[in-house]
Structures are given as structure tokens and as C-alpha cells.
Amino acid sequence: MGDASKHQLPLGGTLKSLELKSFISAIHTRRRIKLFAYGFMISFIACTVFLAFNPSGSSSPWYNRIFFTSRSSSFFSFFFPQDRTTRSFNAESENPMFGKSVINSSFYAPKRKEDEFVAAEVRNVTRSSNATRSEKHLSSHSSANLRTRVLNYTEIGSLVRQKGKVVGLELEKCNVFDGRWVRDDSYPIYREGSCRHIDEPFNCFLNGRSDRVYQKLRWQPNGCNIPRLNGTDMLERLRGKRLVFVGDSLNRNMWESLVCVLGNDVEDKSKVFEASGRREFRSEGSYSFIFKDYNCSIEFFWSPFLVQEWENSEPNGTKKETLRLDVIERSSSKYKNADVIIFNTGHWWTHEKTSKGKDYYQEGRHIYDELNVEEAFRKALTTWARWVDANISPENTLVFFKGYSASHFSGGQWNSGGACDRETEPIKNETYLGTYPPTMSILESVIKGMRTPVIYLNITRMTDYRKDAHPSIYRKQNLTDEERRLPERYQDCSHWCLPGVPDTWNELLYAQLIVKQRH
Helix, strand or coil: CHHHHHHHHHHHHHHHHHHHHHHHHHHHHHHHHHHHHHHHHHHHHHHHHHHHHCHHHHHCHHHHHHHHCCCCCCCHHHHCCCCCCEEEECCCCECCCCCCECCCCEEECCCCCHHHHHHHHHHHHHHHHHHHHHCCECCCCCHHHCCCCCCCHHHHHHHCCCCCEECCEECCCCCCCCEEEEECCCCCCCCCCCCCCCCHHHCCCCCCCCCCHHHHEEEEECCCCCCCCCHHHHHHHCCCCEEEEEECHHHHHHHHHHHHHHHHCCCCHHHEEECCCCCCCCCCCEEEEEEHHHCEEEEEEECCCCEEEEEEECCCCCEEEEEEEEEECHHHHHCCCCCEEEECCCHHHHCHHHHHCECCEEECCEECCECCHHHHHHHHHHHHHHHHHHHCCCCCCEEEEECCCCCCCECCCCCCCCECCCCCCCCCCHHHCCCCCHHHHHHHHHHHCCCCCEEEECCHHHHHCCCCCCCECCCCCCCCHHHHHCHHHCCECCCCCCCCHHHHHHHHHHHHHHHCEEC
């Protein structure tokens, strides 16, 4: 027992020594593992940061697959699309004026490759930004409000994933109708005299107007930018579609502007033509310009009231003209299935017959002895709204309503001494702007009660500044003897010269089309 006891002591000591060495070895091993892990993590983070911020890396295909495959509901996924698939309007975006959403309306996105389209937008943004830096603000206190930076390729690429943005600034939450006119020498969008589709009354350049500053003004919203209208891009978005204007001559003004803007970017001009071959656009009830390469049409339907003008037979055999406030205008069935419709009405409600409202307004068989024009306007718009709700599918059609365009007659009205020919600059002080027309408040109220989403293009204030941009005495070339003798008596201070203000309306339309599109 004693011998055994003597041999056990050295053995136990040996085991303890081995355990201690193993423990120390394990500690060293764990330290090495931790150091290796830390080193790997630091290397991975450094590599990731390098790839994320290295401009050249963003052009590699595998990098794009990692960072640009998933874009959720990005607005820029439509501005810089990668494929040729059909898109749909943003089902969750809200009408900024009335909080209504457009649901599942299909719409074509551009068919360009992303890199080519981004490169084009870089040129566009750079040109716009350079012009912005040199612009002259019309009000002395406004120059500090706009901060525009030039975006390079990498910066634009980084914005692809951001929702509702154009050149880095939000449109969805911006009131694009609150702003000012600024000088921008990169305008007009198309050269004066270059568009053969402008009607004589709007073609101020060919009619002898020599000043050009009114063409060089661009609308600048407070708090955001709107994209310059890219005709090729808009045509791609309209590929296979019908875009229709319905309303009075102010909508014809806008229609001709859009035909010129889009046609300016088509190389083969022979593939842009009016469907019936007509060259003047005032005598017929409807017109349609075909853009053959894009299989799309830009159309106009004459309807100054949106409800039907009527004739009643009198006992003595004469005809009595009335306005049926309860009947939608008769051409409505021809455009109800269009992809985009822009409505307007307003100016014809200021004419003597409508403004007085005596023995003119009719509902059913009843002709009102007298009816207030604002009440008549409400009844007519209610008829229009009910027709839209019953006949237009929000899944297939995007509906706009363009507001009242300001007139600037001084000293009289249309063909009765009203003048604006001496106006060469816009209004600079907003205190001199007119009051908001009560008819437009009625319009807003009617739209709020509709089931169909309607985008309100509230152009009233922005046009009120522009007393300088009407045709005035430059409304036609061949004047009558009386018009030559008294040119100041026959002026148009209601419509707009082209190029000019209606081009900006179409830029706002273009911006809204972009915002409303998504995957």
C-alpha cells in the first residue's frame, strides 16, 4: 500500500501538469480564432464599403445584380427601367390635392436600357442645372430659395432606389403649383417656327412678335424641381396608348403644345401626322395626331362646357339654343376608353349668354328663366362627374382636370378693346394677382365627391403671373382693314403663344405621369 501510495503522487502531479498545459493551449487557440474572426469581419466591412462607394464598381454586372435587383415600389424604377415589360400606375400613391389613389392602371414604361437612359438623364440634369445656376430670378427675394446641384452618374444611380424622386427631390409631397417663374436660357423646349402643327392664332413668332424673353421662362416650384419634358421618354411611356384632351380652346392650346414637344424628338417627321390629313384645328370637333413609330395617338375633342349644347324647336319654327346641364356631351363615347384623359372647361362660362343665365340653361324639358352661372356650373360638373364614375375605369384610364387659365385683358374684354400687347414681363409681385375663381372652388368640391381618382392640374395661379405671354395683336397674319386700322381693339389676351406657357402645363403632366407609375 505504501509503495502504491508513493507511485500515485508523481502520476497525479503529471496529470495536473498536462491539464494545465492543455488549458493554456486552448486559450491560445481561442485567441487565434477570435483574432482571425475580427480580422475577417474588418476585411469584409472594408471591402463592402469600398464596393458601395467606388464609382467604377457600380458599373460591373455582378454589382448591379446585388444592389439593384430589388427596387420595391421605387419611383426611379420607372425613371430608369432595366427591362421592356409593362408597368402599372402607383396603386398606393395619393392625389396630393384630394388624397385619392389610382389603382392598377397599366402603363408602358420606357424601353431603354438603364445605363443608356441614366446617361441621357445625366445630360438632361446637367443642362438643367447649368441653366439654373445662370438663371435670373424674377423676384429679388427668391434667389436663396433654390439650391440645385449637378448630379453625376454615381449620384443618379444611388437615387434609383429612392421613392418618388426626380433629380434627388421629392415630387409626391411637393405642391408643384406653388412656385415662381425663373429665367432659363435653355428654353423653349422646341425652337420657335420649328413646329408646323401650331394653329395661326397661337403662332406669335410667324405672326410678327419679335421679343423672345417670354419663351425663356421656366416654372420653378418652391421646394422641389420638376423634370424637363423629355419627348422621347414620354412617347415611350405612351407607346400603344391614347392620350386625349377634352375641352375648350385652352385645352387645344395645350394639345398643340404637346404635339410639338413630342414631334420635336421624332427623327422622321413624316411619321407624325393628323389622322385625317388636316392642317388647321379649329373647324372640326375632333383631331388625332398619330405617332406611327410608337403606335400612340394624341387627340383633341372640342367640348367647351363638357355638357351638351342643345336646340329646341319653337312653335314659330325657329330654334332656341340651350345648354343641357344634365346631358354629357355627345362625343364622350369616343374617348371613354382612352388611357389618359385631360378635361377642362371654364372660359365659355364667362361669356355673356352663360354668365347672365337667362332662358339658356336646361334640365330635362325645363328651361330656367334665370339661373346663377355658378349654380349652373356646379350642375354641369356634377353631370360630368357622374358620367366619369359610371363610364371610366380607374384600372385602365388616368384622369386629369386642368384648372382655369388666367386672362389678362386690360381696358375691355375679347374683341371689345381689351389689351395686353404692351406687356413684356410677367407679374413679379403676387399681391397683384387676381382672386381664385369661384368656379374652380366648385370644381374642387365636385372632384372630392367622386369615386374615380382625378388629378387636378391647378394652373390658375401660375398662369396669372404671365400677362406677357398672350398672342395679343400677334394672333394672325392676314388682318382685315378694320383690324389694321385698330389693331389694339382686336387682341387675344386669353390664349397663349407657342412655344410658351402651355409647354409648362405639359411638363407638369409629364411629371405626374412619372409619379403615378410603379412596378
